[in-house]
Amino acid sequence: MGHPARGWYTGIMAKYLVTGCAGFIGSSLVDALVKRGETVRGLDNFETGKRENLDGVVDRMELVEGDLRDADAMVRVCRGVDYVFHTAAVASVPRSVKDPRTSHTANIDGTFNLLEGARAAGVKRAVYSASSSAYGDQPGFPRRETMAPAPISPYAVQKLAGELYMSSFWQVYGLETVNLRYFNIFGPRQDPGSPYSGVMARFSLQMLRGEQPTIFGDGEQGRDFTYIDNVVSANFLAMDAAAEKVAGRVFNIACGEQYTLNETYGALAKLMDFQEPPAYGPSRAGDVRDSLADISAAREAFGYEPLVGFEEGLRRTVAWYREEYGVSSPK
Numbered sequence: 001m002g003h004p005a006r007g008w009y010t011g012i013m014a015k016y017l018v019t020g021c022a023g024f025i026g027s028s029l030v031d032a033l034v035k036r037g038e039t040v041r042g043l044d045n046f047e048t049g050k051r052e053n054l055d056g057v058v059d060r061m062e063l064v065e066g067d068l069r070d071a072d073a074m075v076r077v078c079r080g081v082d083y084v085f086h087t088a089a090v091a092s093v094p095r096s097v098k099d100p101r102t103s104h105t106a107n108i109d110g111t112f113n114l115l116e117g118a119r120a121a122g123v124k125r126a127v128y129s130a131s132s133s134a135y136g137d138q139p140g141f142p143r144r145e146t147m148a149p150a151p152i153s154p155y156a157v158q159k160l161a162g163e164l165y166m167s168s169f170w171q172v173y174g175l176e177t178v179n180l181r182y183f184n185i186f187g188p189r190q191d192p193g194s195p196y197s198g199v200m201a202r203f204s205l206q207m208l209r210g211e212q213p214t215i216f217g218d219g220e221q222g223r224d225f226t227y228i229d230n231v232v233s234a235n236f237l238a239m240d241a242a243a244e245k246v247a248g249r250v251f252n253i254a255c256g257e258q259y260t261l262n263e264t265y266g267a268l269a270k271l272m273d274f275q276e277p278p279a280y281g282p283s284r285a286g287d288v289r290d291s292l293a294d295i296s297a298a299r300e301a302f303g304y305e306p307l308v309g310f311e312e313g314l315r316r317t318v319a320w321y322r323e324e325y326g327v328s329s330p331k
Contacts, residue, residue: 015039017081017123019068019114020088021061022049024190025129025182025231029085032232034060043068043077043088053189068110074117084118084126085235086111089159092196093133096155097286107158108165115169125176127238128166130250131159132183132224132291142294145181145250153286163250170248178238178246180231183254183293187228187313188320200225200314203265204321207274217283219262222290224254227313230306234298241302254293255306267311271318 016033020026021042026049033040034057042054045067054063066073068088078084088110090096090103111128118126135143136150151157166177186200193205199215206213234253238246259267265278298304308316 015041015081015083017041017043017078017084019043019084019086020049020129021063022046022051022053023087023091024053024187025185025228026085026087027053027189028187028228028232029087029235030054030057030061032236041077041081048090048191048194050189050191068113069105071113071116074113075120076117078114078117078121078123081118081121082124083239084114084123085129085239086114086126087129089129091131091155092194093153093155093286094284095196096153096158097284100154103155104158107155108161111162111165115165115175119169119173119175123175125178125239125243125247126166126169127178127180127235128162130163130179130181131156132181132252132254132293133288134160134163134181135288135291137289141290142256142292143252144294145252145297152288155286156288167248167250176243176247178241178248179250180234180238180253180298181250181293182231183224183226183252183291185226185228185231187317188324189228190317192321199223199261200264200268200317201321203268204272204318205325207268207272208318208321208325210274212276212279213265214279214281215261215265216281216287217261219265219278219280220260221287222258222260222292223264224256224258224291224293225264225310225313226254226306227308227310227316229308229313230255233307234302234304237302237304238298245301249297249301251298251301251304252293252295253298253304254291254295255310256293256295257310258290258292259310267314268318271314
């Protein structure tokens with residue numbers, strides 16, 4: 001059976017837990033929840049999350065510093081919680097290739113610990129940040145949820161295992177879970193400073209500083225770039241949808257459009273009046289060559305539609321990096 005609409009739709013206060021609350025996706029969700037007047041608890045171990053991402057909301061939420069790998073801590077953090085947005089992860093293909101054990105314990109053991117804590121606490125629903133990397137490099141575009149997974153990198157395997165655990169806890173224990181497979185998310189707060197950072201964040205900051213970015217591979221890799229506001233919207237819609245439409249299922253979250261890395265580089269360079277061509281380096285182990293999503297399942301199940309397109313997302317992202325890092329375009 002489904003359940004009534006809740007939270008921002010009804011005015012009924014509900015307690016939300018956001019794991020990875022100081023990260024790129026998590027902090028964006030916290031912002032939106034707090035602005036809607038929700039009661040929010042956030043969890044982060046601050047290995048990759050940044051406290052400054054919560055500067056505008058930290059006094060209006062409950063912040064818990066803890067680690068998914070601590071099973072007892074997950075039991076405690078889930079107490080009194082109705083709904084969970086699980087965004088916490090060691091979210092990097094290259095890092096998982098270099099150090100698979102660390103990402104394994106965070107992404108698989110950590111997700112299991114969270115689910116056990118949620119089950120003990122009687123959590124009503126958990127929405128999981130899954131990854132399009134689960135599709136791997138198999139033939140056939142656009143990617144549809146009915147395709148058999150073919151993960152390549154340890155990270156992709158770990159995120160797929162998380163999906164399967166989520167679905168299992170729905171089928172076996174009745175904990176409503178929804179898996180959202182994200183495609184190439186970008187936008188404000190994405191960390192550009194790490195060698196494992198997303199391409200959009202890394203390119204943006206390097207161009208603003210007048211540095212020459214490097215494209216790994218020939219640049220003809222296609223990506224379904226998805227602005228962060230679309231992801232936040234999808235999470236809210238999936239959390240509110242009737243259980244019979246979403247529980248235990250997997251949904252692609254993207255824009256359904258593909259741009260190559262060379263095209264993306266050109267669009268960013270134009271926005272920032274950056275004149276230099278990219279450097280090219282060897283392809284990275286574990287990277288998927290192309291991605292393109294069919295988003296019809298999410299549209300049909302819970303009314304998902306992209307709110308912000310590629311070009312507008314680029315403009316907003318560049319504006320944020322200019323303001324945040326205090327640098328102007330080179331002339």
